[in-house]
Every structure is written in structure tokens, then in C-alpha cells.
Amino acid sequence: MAFDCYCALCGVGFCGMHIEAPSETATERRRRWIEKRCRALQAGRDIGQVSEGEETEDPVRSYDPRIVGWDNISWLYKAHCLGWNESAPAGTSKAFISDEGYYADSGELVVKARSDRDRPRSQRVFSCYGHGSEEAPGPVLPFHWCCFEILTRTLTGASDTENVNMDVLYNVMTPLCNMSSSALQLSYGNDVERAQGRYWECIPGAEYCATHPTNTPGIDEYIQTALETNSGLKTSSAELNLRGRDPTSPFGRLPLEIVYQICMFLPGDAVKALGQASLSIHLVTQDNLFWKKFMQRDMPWLWELQGAKSRKIPQDVNFKRLYMWLNRITAPRYGMDDVKLIGVANRRRIWGVCEELADRYHESLPQPTVSG
Ligand SMILES: [Zn+2]
Numbered sequence: 096m097a098f099d100c101y102c103a104l105c106g107v108g109f110c111g112m113h114i115e116a117p118s119e120t121a122t123e124r125r126r127r128w129i130e131k132r133c134r135a136l137q138a139g140r141d142i143g144q145v146s147e148g149e150e151t152e153d154p155v156r157s158y159d160p161r162i163v164g165w166d167n168i169s170w171l172y173k174a175h176c177l178g179w180n181e182s183a184p185a186g187t188s189k190a191f192i193s194d195e196g197y198y199a200d201s202g203e204l205v206v207k208a209r210s211d212r213d214r215p216r217s218q219r220v221f222s223c224y225g226h227g228s229e230e231a232p233g234p235v236l237p238f239h240w241c242c243f244e245i246l247t248r249t250l251t252g253a254s255d256t257e258n259v260n261m262d263v264l265y266n267v268m269t270p271l272c273n274m275s276s277s278a279l280q281l282s283y284g285n286d287v288e289r290a291q292g293r294y295w296e297c298i299p300g301a302e303y304c305a306t307h308p309t310n311t312p313g314i315d316e317y318i319q320t321a322l323e324t325n326s327g328l329k330t331s332s333a334e335l336n337l338r339g340r341d342p343t344s345p346f347g348r349l350p351l352e353i354v355y356q357i358c359m360f361l362p363g364d365a366v367k368a369l370g371q372a373s374l375s376i377h378l379v380t381q382d383n384l385f386w387k388k389f390m391q392r393d394m395p396w397l398w399e400l401q402g403a404k405s406r407k408i409p410q411d412v413n414f415k416r417l418y419m420w421l422n423r424i425t426a427p428r429y430g431m432d433d434v435k436l437i438g439v440a441n442r443r444r445i446w447g448v449c450e451e452l453a454d455r456y457h458e459s460l461p462q463p464t465v466s467g
Contacts, residue, residue: 096201097200099198099291100204100278101291102174102242103177103279104242104448104449105238105239105287105304105444106281107171108291109171109204109239110172110295111297113297114159116160117160124152125155128299129430132145132430133430155299156299157297158297159432163302167306168306171305173195174195174204175196176192176236177190177193177235178191179231188260190261190262193235194207194209196221202223202225203223204222204223205220206219206220223236223237224274224276241309242445245449248446249446250456260461264452267456281448283448284304284444286298286300286301286427286429287301287444302432303437305441308441308442309438311435311438313436313438314436318421321420322407322412328413329411344372344373344375344376346376347374347375349375351379358376364422383414387414394422397425397443425443
């Protein structure tokens with residue numbers, strides 16, 4: 096039986112990406128299609144609940160040519176896999192990463208062997224998620240290379256893929272698949288899970304899921320322009336007039352440094368909500384330095400901001416507002432259509448999946464032996 100398998104890290108397929116031919120009628124039909132589903136989501140319904148009866152038009156089953164093109168979608172067709180080689184020499188890693196290949200069908204990943212006279216076989220065929228094949232017993236886990244690069248950053252904090260302990264990684268990933276899997280049991284997001292049928296479905300409005308997550312040239316300029324021109328990011332927080340009030344919440348009894356540390360480990364929305372409820376928290380989180388640090392900790396996937404020492408951040412930028420703004424514009428959501436933002440939104444989504452794996456990976460990593 097023919098079927099698709101999906102990337103273990105981002106959950107998206109390796110083939111079957113359809114982009115609609117540009118035309119005005121198609122664009123208009125697509126707009127109505129997405130609008131209807133956005134309304135359903137706002138009303139707390141699922142997109143899948145927009146029933147056939149409500150539909151007067153033929154279904155749209157392709158991506159928007161104004162948002163995606165082959166340049167930012169072709170990365171999906173290049174597949175690698177993580178497998179296990181029982182006969183690897185002692186002392187070396189048994190888990191291995193295959194060369195680049197492509198997804199054939201029915202769970203099979205084909206990797207053309209490099210031209211090597213010692214190797215008579217011209218290609219190697221791996222069996223994704225299932226029983227394994229002659230090439231590798233046990234499941235192999237397919238992925239896109241840039242998804243693996245994102246995973247490497249979540250696991251090691253740096254970009255060198257050589258520093259990943261492949262054996263540990265393989266052993267934390269395989270328990271998340273079963274015989275009938277076509278992806279791992281991880282939270283890839285609603286828009287991806289809806290598309291993971293027997294075949295990948297190109298859901299209009301979910302283009303961001305298929306957009307290149309690391310090659311995102313537009314975001315730098317987008318942020319820089321906003322920093323310079325968006326006055327909403329500059330207004331400083333209104334000074335709070337305590338009018339003799341004394342903070343009395345439980346946080347008020349803790350040393351400021353502890354409250355600061357607690358806030359640092361909360362999600363952004365929680366810090367904001369807590370700041371509204373507790374005067375102590377509000378006071379601690381008033382300064383720019385707090386939000387600057389908070390942003391670095393909470394948005395590791397936004398490496399344009401992390402590493403950009405050269406970025407000219409105007410003196411009068413309010414970092415709390417900057418954080419809230421970035422958090423909002425990069426949040427993956429159905430119906431996103433800004434080409435400068437969809438790649439980063441996808442990266443943020445994939446980072447979340449990789450973090451689930453990173454927690455398990457760090458728990459399983461052999462503890463370094465302390466010497467001397
Ligand atoms: Zn992927």
C-alpha cells in the first residue's frame with residue numbers, strides 16, 4: 096500500500112507539495128476558503144468541522160503561489176535518516192546518519208551511494224519507522240537536514256552537528272514511534288497534524304509549515320525597520336505611581352533577586368499577567384535589562400536577534416514591548432501570509448518539537464565523569 100512518511104522533527108512530508116498556478120480567480124477562491132476557516136477557528140471550532148454542506152466551491156488543495164515557491168519549498172524533498180548499525184566497530188557510534196536521499200513511497204527512503212568502487216550497490220533503501228530493512232534493522236527516522244540543524248542547536252546550544260551524541264539521540268527517538276507510525280509521537284502543531292493523512296495534504300492557509308525554516312532572509316530587515324520606525328516599540332512604560340501602596344503579595348516577601356529568577360523561568364504571557372496581578376512582579380519586570388535577558392532566554396530560536404551584536408538597537412526601544420511584539424508576529428498560526436515571517440514561525444514551531452526531544456536527550460546523556 097502506498098503512503099507518505101513524515102519528518103521526525105518537523106512532521107512535514109518529503110514529497111507531494113502542490114503550488115497552485117497563479118490566477119486571479121484562484122486567489123479570490125483561496126481567500127474565501129481561508130477566511131471561512133479563520134472564522135471557524137475564532138469561533139472555537141476546528142477547521143475540519145467546516146463541513147462539505149457549508150462548502151459551495153471545490154476544495155482548494157494546494158499552496159498559495161504568492162507565499163511559497165520552489166525556492167523555499169524544495170528543501171522538503173531532500174531526506175536523510177538516523178539509523179542503527181549493529182555491526183559498527185566497537186568504540187564507534189552505532190547510530191548513523193545517512194547521506195542525502197529521497198522519499199520513494201510506502202515508507203522507503205532511497206539514498207544513492209557515493210561513487211565508490213569498493214561498494215557494488217548503487218543505492219541503499221531504508222525503511223522509515225517500521226521494521227527496518229537489510230540496510231538497517233530496526234526503525235530509521237527520516238528528517239530534513241535543516242530540521243536536524245535546528246535540533247542540533249536545541250541539543251548542544253551550537254550549530255556543529257558533530258557534537259550530537261547520535262546513539263543517545265536514536266535511543267530517545269525510537270520509543271516515540273510504533274509499527275504503524277508515519278511520524279513520531281510529538282506535538283508538531285495542529286496545522287501539521289491535520290495535513291498528515293495517508294498522503295501529505297497541502298492545506299491552504301498552512302503554508303508556513305512548509306516554508307524553509309533557516310533560510311529566512313526577510314526577517315532581519317523586517318525587525319530593523321520596525322526598530323527604527325515603529326513608535327509602539329519605543330514608548331517607555333509609564334512610571335508607576337505607588338501612592339504609598341506597599342507590595343503585599345507573597346512575592347513581596349521574597350528577596351528581589353529570587354523574584355527576578357522566578358520570572359526569568361516563566362513564559363512571557365505569564366510574566367505579563369503576573370505583573371498585572373502583583374505589584375512586586377510589576378516592579379521587578381519594569382526595567383529594560385530584565386526583558387533583554389528574558390528575550391534571550393525565551394526566544395533562542397530567533398537567532399537573528401541573539402547573535403546580532405551589530406544590530407543597531409535604538410536607545411529608546413522598550414524591550415518589554417519589543418518582546419511582546421516579536422512574540423506575537425512570530426507565533427505560528429493558521430492563515431499566516433507574510434513571506435518575511437512564515438519561515439521564522441516555522442522555525443519556532445520546529446524548535447518546540449526539538450525541545451521535547453532535548454529534554455529526553457539530556458536526561459539520557461551519560462554524565463561526564465569528574466576527575467581530579
Ligand atoms: Zn523536517
